[in-house]
Each structure stands twice: as C-alpha cells, then as structure tokens.
Amino acid sequence: MNSHSAVDITQSQALGLDEVVRLADVRRRFNQTVALDGISLTVRKGEILGIIGRSGAGKSTLIRCLNGLERPDSGEIIIEGTRIDHLAERQLQPLRRRIGMIFQHFNLLSSKTVEANVALPLKIEGSPKAERLARARELLDLVGLSDKAKAYPAQLSGGQKQRVGIARALAARPALLLSDEATSALDPETTRSILALLKEINRKLGLTIVLITHEMDVVRTIADRVAVINAGQIVEEGDVRSVFAAPRQEITKSLLSGNRPHLPEHLQSRLGSSGNSIVASIDLLGPYGQQQFFADLSETLAHGGSLVQGALDHIQGEPVARFFITIPAEQQAVVERLRAKLDAAGAHLEVLGHV
Amino acid sequence: MSDIMIELLIGAIWETLLMTVASGLISLLAGLPLGLALVATAKGGLAENLWVNRLLGAVINAFRSVPFIILLVALIPVTRFIVGTALGTWAAIVPLAIAATPYYARIAEVSLREVDKGLIEAVRAMGGNRWTIISEVLIPEALPGIVAGFTVTLVTLIGASAMAGAIGAGGLGDLAIRYGYQRFETGVMIAVVIVLIILVCGIQWIGDRLVAQLERRQAHG
Numbered sequence: 001m002n003s004h005s006a007v008d009i010t011q012s013q014a015l016g017l018d019e020v021v022r023l024a025d026v027r028r029r030f031n032q033t034v035a036l037d038g039i040s041l042t043v044r045k046g047e048i049l050g051i052i053g054r055s056g057a058g059k060s061t062l063i064r065c066l067n068g069l070e071r072p073d074s075g076e077i078i079i080e081g082t083r084i085d086h087l088a089e090r091q092l093q094p095l096r097r098r099i100g101m102i103f104q105h106f107n108l109l110s111s112k113t114v115e116a117n118v119a120l121p122l123k124i125e126g127s128p129k130a131e132r133l134a135r136a137r138e139l140l141d142l143v144g145l146s147d148k149a150k151a152y153p154a155q156l157s158g159g160q161k162q163r164v165g166i167a168r169a170l171a172a173r174p175a176l177l178l179s180d181e182a183t184s185a186l187d188p189e190t191t192r193s194i195l196a197l198l199k200e201i202n203r204k205l206g207l208t209i210v211l212i213t214h215e216m217d218v219v220r221t222i223a224d225r226v227a228v229i230n231a232g233q234i235v236e237e238g239d240v241r242s243v244f245a246a247p248r249q250e251i252t253k254s255l256l257s258g259n260r261p262h263l264p265e266h267l268q269s270r271l272g273s274s275g276n277s278i279v280a281s282i283d284l285l286g287p288y289g290q291q292q293f294f295a296d297l298s299e300t301l302a303h304g305g306s307l308v309q310g311a312l313d314h315i316q317g318e319p320v321a322r323f324f325i326t327i328p329a330e331q332q333a334v335v336e337r338l339r340a341k342l343d344a345a346g347a348h349l350e351v352l353g354h355v
Numbered sequence: 356m357s358d359i360m361i362e363l364l365i366g367a368i369w370e371t372l373l374m375t376v377a378s379g380l381i382s383l384l385a386g387l388p389l390g391l392a393l394v395a396t397a398k399g400g401l402a403e404n405l406w407v408n409r410l411l412g413a414v415i416n417a418f419r420s421v422p423f424i425i426l427l428v429a430l431i432p433v434t435r436f437i438v439g440t441a442l443g444t445w446a447a448i449v450p451l452a453i454a455a456t457p458y459y460a461r462i463a464e465v466s467l468r469e470v471d472k473g474l475i476e477a478v479r480a481m482g483g484n485r486w487t488i489i490s491e492v493l494i495p496e497a498l499p500g501i502v503a504g505f506t507v508t509l510v511t512l513i514g515a516s517a518m519a520g521a522i523g524a525g526g527l528g529d530l531a532i533r534y535g536y537q538r539f540e541t542g543v544m545i546a547v548v549i550v551l552i553i554l555v556c557g558i559q560w561i562g563d564r565l566v567a568q569l570e571r572r573q574a575h576g
Binding site for chain 1: 474484
C-alpha cells in the first residue's frame with residue numbers, strides 16, 4: 001500500500017465513508033413497552049458486529065430498524081450515507097435490496113425450489129431469468145448446495161435451509177447482511193458450520209454483517225465487535241476480546257457466565273466478608289496470560305495460595321484467560337504484590353471475598 | 356327407465372354441471388380477490404384498514420346469512436338485468452355465483468391468513484412490494500388451501516343448484532323433485548342420487564389429487 005491510498009483511507013474514515021450503519025438516539029416504543037431507548041451505534045465497512053441481549057431486550061426491533069421493517073419513533077438511521085428512518089415503504093424498497101437478511105426460522109418459500117428461492121431477490125429487482133438463475137447457481141455453489149438447486153425447502157435439513165437463506169440474502173450483492181438469530185434453531189454442530197460460512201463470506205466478499213443473538217458463543221466465534229443490549233439500551237460495547245476479558249456490566253457478566261470459568265459452587269456459596277482465605281479472580285488478555293503470568297502466580301502459590309479454577313482460551317486469535325485463586329487471609333501483602341504485577345501487565349485482579 | 360327419462364337425465368347432468376362450473380369459476384375469480392382484501396385490510400395486514408375490513412366483513416356476512424332460496428328470488432331483478440331473463444339455467448348462475456362468492460371469500464381468507472408472517476417479512480426485507488408479496492408469497496403458499504376450498508365450494512354449489520329448479524333452471528335437483536318426488540318415480544330418484552354421488556366424488560377426487568400434488572413439495576419430509 002502506498003502513502004497516497006493510506007491518506008485516502010484516513011480521509012474516508014474522517015468523513016465517515018467507511019460507516020455502513022450509523023444510528024443516533026433511536027427510540028421506539030410499543031404502547032407502554034419501551035423497545036429501544038436511545039440507541040446510538042455505528043458499524044464499519046467489513047466488520048462483524050454482534051448485538052447480544054436476552055429475549056425482550058429490544059434486539060429484534062433494533063435489527064428490523066436497519067432495513068426499515070420497523071420504524072423508529074425518533075432518532076436517525078443512516079445506511080451507507082442515506083437516512084432511511086423517515087422514508088416511505090415505497091422508497092425503502094430499492095434500498096432494502098442493498099441489505100440482505102437471514103432469519104431464525106429461515107423463511108424460505110415452501111412453494112418454490114431452492115434455486116427459485118435464491119433467485120427471488122433478483123426477480124424483484126427485475127433481472128432477466130437466465131441471469132438470475134446463473135447467479136443462483138453461483139451462490140448455491142458458494143454455500144455448498146449446488147446439488148439441491150431443484151429441491152424444495154421441505155426436503156432440506158435445518159442447516160441446509162439456512163445455507164439457502166444465506167445464498168438468497170447474498171443474491172442481490174448487498175452491502176450489509178443482517179442476521180436475526182440465524183443459528184438459534186440449529187444444533188451446535190450445524191451452528192458452527194453456518195458461523196464458519198458467514199465468517200468466510202465476510203472475509204471473501206468483505207461483507208459487513210450485523211447479527212443479533214442471545215448466545216455469547218456466536219459472538220465469540222465470529223464477531224469483531226460486540227454490543228450488549230439490555231432494556232432497549234446499549235450498556236456495553238467494544239472489541240469482543242476486551243469485553244470477554246473484562247466485562248463491566250452485570251448483564252454482560254451473566255450473558256458470559258456459560259462461556260467463562262466461574263467460581264466452584266462450594267466456594268461461591270460460602271463466600272463472605274471474613275474467613276481463612278481470600279478468594280480472587282484474575283482476568284488476563286494477551287500473551288502475558290500464557291507466559292510470565294504463571295511465573296508470577298507460582299510465587300503467590302508458594303505462599304500457601306491455590307489455583308482453584310480457570311481456563312485459557314483464544315478469542316480472535318488472542319489468548320484470553322480467567323483464573324480463580326485462594327490465598328491465606330494473613331498473606332494480604334502477597335495479594336497486593338500480585339495485583340501490582342497484573343496491573344503492570346494490563347491484567348486485572350479482583351478480590352471476591354473470603355471463605 | 357325409459358329412453359325419454361335417460362335423455363332427461365343427461366340434459367339435467369349437463370345443466371347441473373353448467374351451473375356448478377360457471378358459478379364456481381365466477382366465485383373463484385371474485386372470491387379470491389375478496390379473500391385477499393379481507394386479509395390485507397385486517398389488523399397488521401399489507402394494507403391495514405380496519406374500517407374497510409369491517410365493512411367488507413359485514414357485507415359478506417349479510418350475503419352468507421340469507422337462505423339461498425330467498426336469495427334466488429330476491430335477486431330476480433339483478434338476474435334479469437344481467438342475463439335478460441329470470442328463468443332458466445343461465446339465469447340461475449347469477450344467484451348461485453353471488454351466493455358462492457362470499458362463501459369462497461371466507462374459505463380463501465382462512466388459507467391466506469395462515470401463510471407464515473415470516474415469509475412476508477422475508478420478501479419485504481428483499482425489497483418486494485405488495486404485489487410481489489401477493490403473487491410470490493400469499494397465493495403460491497396458500498395454494499393447497501385455495502384449491503381445497505374451491506373443491507368444497509363446487510360440491511356445495513351442486514347442492515345449491517338443486518334449488519335453482521324453483522326458477523326453472525333445470526338440473527339434477529329439479530329432475531329429482533319433479534319426477535322422483537312429485538311423481539313417485541323411484542327409479543328416477545335413485546338414478547339422480549347415484550349420478551350426484553358420482554359427480555361429488557369425482558370433483559372431490561380431482562380436487563384432492565391436485566392438493567396432494569401441491570402439498571407434496573411443501574410437506575415436511
């Protein structure tokens with residue numbers, strides 16, 4: 001890359017040209033229930049943003065705002081530089097062709113063959129039949145279902161149906177792909193293969209993807225950034241690694257609870273403000289957690305501490321680790337020494353209590 | 356049965372078929388758009404308009420609550436205006452079609468309403484307009500129900516056409532009443548009943564075959 005194009009990129013970033021989605025203070029309520037309570041969010045070109053929240057958190061409404069299926073009460077929604085929140089249905093129709101969408105229940109037309117389903121967005125666009133069937137074949141090839149072109153959706157498995165859904169969403173060469181709980185109806189193995197496919201498409205085509213899910217595992221596997229939504233608000237947002245390594249909000253911690261090591265129940269239940277041992281959690285991000293940390297930890301353990309629980313994992317190719325230790329209550333100084341070392345390495349130690 | 360009777364019977368079969376098929380086709384062409392209108396104007400529909408929806412529903416209910424024999428007589432001026440006469444087979448088609456249209460509209464409405472809302476949302480998300488949703492989603496997805504409902508309507512029309520004898524429309528029902536019942540010609544009565552059973556079974560069989568073919572591709576397999 002020469003210096004000229006580097007300048008171009010900086011300029012386009014400054015102008016916001018690499019933003020595919022920008023939401024500013026988007027609000028939506030249904031009668032008495034507030035679904036979206038002032039959402040501001042940007043999605044950059046080529047990234048995968050995972051929006052996670054419990055059911056009823058507003059994520060479904062949020063993703064439907066991005067292609068105008070849902071209209072906000074107030075706020076701005078800008079897609080590829082065009083403000084869409086005030087547009088009429090008829091004006092939205094051509095814009096929606098730039099946005100593909102996949103669904104939890106696939107939403108394939110049972111009366112059409114697989115290839116006719118994939119070709120439907122192009123039929124709506126008005127492309128000639130030969131052209132759209134050729135494109136459908138190309139996409140079925142991409143998702144690995146070339147041999148199912150003439151089959152009907154009812155003859156396919158769940159994973160195959162979602163592959164058809166993905167092919168269909170890509171047919172009109174969208175700039176943005178929305179995924180509405182696309183893997184929630186699938187078994188773990190199929191989920192992995194669908195997520196791998198989405199990641200591959202993201203890399204191959206540089207396609208921007210916004211996905212909503214209630215499963216942290218989905219975010220962990222493919223997202224670059226994560227936004228946690230709770231009661232219609234984005235409560236936490238950041239790089240997947242950073243959020244996984246150091247979640248700040250209770251809701252994030254609880255959504256992450258299945259994906260991270262936690263204190264064993266027999267210690268958790270006895271945790272109090274006094275006792276013989278200090279219980280601490282350690283969150284680590286980066287190579288320190290694989291190397292020097294263990295040397296620092298062994299020094300602590302030499303003072304009567306124990307490692308009680310923990311795991312080292314990789315997110316986006318970076319090591320992320322979480323450990324729980326106990327240290328005799330009289331060794332407070334040792335804890336502080338370890339804390340100082342961890343702080344210097346950008347890691348985090350938290351005293352949870354005593355047992 | 357004499358040769359004359361057989362001739363009468365053949366004539367009556369033709370008249371019944373003519374009345375049933377002609378009024379059936381009219382009720383299909385008018386009832387399906389009405390059914391679509393009912394679904395589209397309903398709450399959350401493609402063109403939500405509760406006022407139109409209630410009005411349409413009330414008119415349909417009104418026509419459906421009038422007994423056919425009353426409708427037959429009440430519509431005589433309309434029939435005379437459209438066909439030029441209020442008597443005969445062609446004249447019977449008008450009240451039959453007018454009675455069958457709201458009936459079929461309700462049946463079509465039920466099938467159309469059962470189309471998965473997610474499919475409509477998917478096509479909206481692709482940038483489809485209302486017409487795309489009707490032509491690519493609602494009608495194709497509801498087709499088995501639309502065909503099955505049409506079969507039911509045709510069978511009902513065979514029964515209703517018997518009453519059209521009251522305005523000299525002829526047909527199997529008329530034959531059964533005048534010869535079989537009023538003249539105690541049991542042979543004619545039995546012959547008419549057998550022909551009616553064959554007709555009903557035939558129509559039902561064709562309808563079922565069509566539905567089965569349409570459902571084969573949609574069945575969960």
